[in-house]
Amino acid sequence: MGIKGLQGFVTRVCPDACRTVDLKEVAEKHRIDHPDIPPVIVVDAMSCVRHWYTPESWVCGGQWREYLANLEAFIKAFTAAGITLVFYFDGVVEEKKRDEWIKRRWQNYKEIAALFQFVKTHRKQPGRGMFVLPSALPTFTRYALKSLGQKTVCTLKEADFEVAAYGLQHNCIGILGQDSDYLIYNTSPYFSIEKLCLDKLVTVMYCREALCRALGLSLTHLPLFACLLGNDVVPESLLEGFWSKCLATCPPRNKSYNRRTNVLLAVANYISRVPCSYSSLKHLEEMLPLGSDKTLLLRGMESYLLPGQHSPWIPPTAEHLKTFSAVEETAMCQDKEIFQLAKEQHIQSENYVVFNILCNGVIECSNSLEDDRDTEIPGQALIFRPVRQHVYSVLLEPGKGGACPSVKEWFVYFGNPLQQPEVIQPVQPPLPGGTPNLKTLWFAKGPEVEKQRYSTFLACFHLQDLMEELQALEAPVAGFCCLLAYLMLQVHSLSLEDLNAFVALVLCLRGKSASQLERLQLMEVDSRAVHLGAVFIRGLTTLLMANSACGFPFRMDDLMPWKVFDGKLFQEKYQRSHRSCSVEELLEGNESLYTPFQNLKSLICKACMAKKRTIQSRPRGRGFVAGAQQREFNPRFQQAHRSSFVPPYHNQMRGFLWRSPQPQGREHRMGYPDRRRRFHLPPRSPR
Incomplete structure (x- = not known):
């Protein structure tokens, strides 16, 4: 969080503490001074994501391929200068900061409500x-950074502490982020992500020594x-009286300064x-109105004390740093082998939230772009709760x-006051013979265990009966179908048009590059599609969670949004589908997608x-037409519109979505209006 107003204070009042630096020169000086140690910058990733996400469209669910390309360009700029990056992410929400976390969630909730009101009124972002x-x-x-070969760390404590500690212990040339706490820690120099000019690798260094002067x-x-x-430890509300006393004894230096x-x-x-x-x-501590907890000030001071450091304010005998072994002793999982593996995977950003569950039995999820006025779509927290309950049963x-x-x-959704956590009971997944134990799922080897992992994963979504069909698909498409089938079962307001839009999305996305998606223009933005996009993305995180718990039947990389989702493309497919366009138009005239479209829907x-x-x-x-011209009709796409779709399933294992060719079954036509135009097959998009 940092200290309210300190960053702006440094910029306005302490210009000497804001120094423009060339990171290439800083790195070169480091190489001269330390020829055996490569220059490293430790990155507070949580304070950088807002600056990394530069695609023009953000409200539709994310332009994930564009974002991935941005991250790759960011890394290449530093690599070209010989600078190694180490990325840190928050892995926990410490209970001492829970009140602040809740406060931020309520603020985000108001911002999202205003956002949906704008989209509904203006039908644009x-x-x-x-x-x-x-x-x-x-x-x-x-996971994007890991896929790009970067060292990525998920923390066991608040990220700012571990970032500062890493910078100090590894003699890093600096910390890159946007958090005024890095002015307080006695650690590596603090570089601004907000002021970074990536082309030149020039930014502002905030100098704590100059601030002190x-x-x-x-x-x-x-x-x-x-x-x-x-x-984050000492609330501002307890300090108002103290501030007034300080102001009374220190006249303002400049009449133009604000109160802060x-x-x-x-x-x-x-x-x-x-x-x-x-x-x-x-x-x-005696003077301040700290209430019943007189240790607040001491704990706040201790939170800035890095390993190996001492402070005259804190007695050396104070047991201020809670060791992780103490946490391990009170963990919900008492199997040391399982706990250690979960911990290692957590730190290396290889699993998702299972360590938090095994450690202290607490899990949280921040706000999503959900419309709280849409009563037809439950909050994603409620949609995916049955899956989480099965995952808890697998883990505990x-x-x-x-x-x-x-x-x-601690999940944010409409109707949850966030006054206390919801206590959720695990529920066994519906597997004949019961759930395999965790040691089997995580440590055993062989084809039978691989089958158990996959079936346990599917059972968390109540889709174990589709195991054979899903295993025949490419892994990203199998994960997509698992999620989409679950959503169609859980959310009864989802329609045939929604199903068509999602299936067309995953098929048409495959051949599109980041630059092609960037050029896609929307004439309107539909608020319900925004909501569905957010639900789908949260569903992908639920896949990650179940995958981690079940021993990774999928590679995590196969469950990433850039494999199966793009916000603008989904908006286009959604709006075309809801104005009852032809299958030809929905599939962009690509005849080769017709059979996979039928198969996935079936x-x-x-x-x-x-x-x-x-x-x-x-x-x-509410009609919607993108900038592309309409294509001519192919009789193969012709079909009258039907009021419902419950066709028999035909296992047609053919086309690029399947692992290997299989005999083709009977084709099945979909419900779309007749468009009597001639069809021309467009050239394939570059991949």
């Missing part, structure tokens, strides 16, 4: 001033300065007169009495038929 990160962007950024403080004072201004600037200067003036000792800290062994321990969920409908779910046609109108 708002300006960058209302920018909201695409759902799950930080999660998938981890401007404030009349020493580096030792900075943690106390941060705590007395309010941070004057508070910063007055607090610094107060601290400069306080002796650096533990007794001084105790005196402050029954205790005494045969009951699995419950899991605490597969989804087989799953729905087995659960007695009929997919109804519910076109929502």
Whole structure:
């Protein structure tokens, strides 16, 4: 979070602390001074994702291939300068910061509500001033960076602490981020991602020594300065009276300064007169209205103390750093082999949230771009809760009495006040013979175990009966179909038009490059499609979770959004489908996609038929036409529109979506209006 107003204060009041630096020159100096140690910058990725996401479209669910290309360009710029990057991501929300997390979620909730109101009113994306990160962007950024060969770390504590510690311990040339806490830690130089000019590798370095000179403080004072201004540990609400006293004894230096600037200067003036000792800290604790928890100030100070560092404010005997072994002793999973593997995979960004469950039985999910006024689509937290309950059952062994321990969920959705976690009970997935134990799923080898992993994964989505058909598909398409079938079963308001849009999306996306997707122009943005896009992306994170728990029947890379989703392309397919366009038009005139289109739809409908779910046609109108010209008609696409779609499934294992060619079955036509135009097969798009 950082200290409110400190970054702006440094820019306005302490210009000497803002120094333009050429990172290539910094790296070269490091190579001269340390010829055996390559120059490394440690990156606070969570404070960078907003700056990395530069695609023009952001509201539709994410331009994932464009984003991946941006990350690749970012890495190449540093690699060309001989600079190694190490990326850190928040792996936990510490309970001491839960109140702040909730506060931010409510703020995000209001921003998203305003966003949907704008989209409904204007049928377009708002300006960058209302920018909201695409759902799950930080999660998938981890895997994107790993896929690009980067060292990516998921933390066991708050990321800013581990970033600062890594920078100090590995003699990094700097920390790249946008968090004023890096002015407080006594660690590597702090470089601004916001001010970074990637082409030149020039940015601003915020100098903590210059800040100290401007404030009349020493580096030792900075943690106390941060705590007395309010941070993630010491709430600002407890400090108002103290600030007033400081302001009364320190007249404003400049009448043009706002109150926050004057508070910063007055607090610094107060601290400069306080002796650096533990007794001084105790005196402050007694003076401040800290309520029942008089250790707040001490804990706040300790949060800035990196491994190997000491502070005159903190007694050396204080057991301020909770060791991770103590956490391990109280973990929900007491099998050391399983716990250790989960921990290693967590740190290396190889699994998703299973370590948090095994460690302390707590899981959280931030806001998604969901329309809380759309009563037909439940919150994604509720849609995917049955899957999570099965995953909890896979991960957590029954205790005494045969009951699995419950899991605490902090999930943001309409109707959840976030006053306390929801306590969720695990539910066994519907597998004949029960669920394989975790050691089998994670450590055993052989084809039979691989089959168990896959069937357990599918059982979490109640799709184990489709195992043979899904295994015949390419892995990304199999994951896509698993998710889409589950959504069609769980959300009964989803229609034939929605199904058509999703299937056309995954087929047409395959041949499109990032630059082609960037050039795609939308005349309108549909708010329901925005909502569905966010739900789908959150569904992909649910696939990651189940995959991690079941021993990785899929490669994680096969479950990434850039393999199966693009926000603008989904908007186009959704709006075309809901104005009842022809299959030809939906598939962009590519005749080779027709059979895969039928096959994938038939597969989804087989799953729905087995659960007695009929997919109804519910076109929502409001015509939409993209810039491309309409193509001529091919009689092969002709079919009258039907009110519902529940065809028999035909296992046609052919086309590029399947692992190997199989005998072709009977074709099945889809419900779309007759468009009596001649069909021309367009050239294939470059891949």
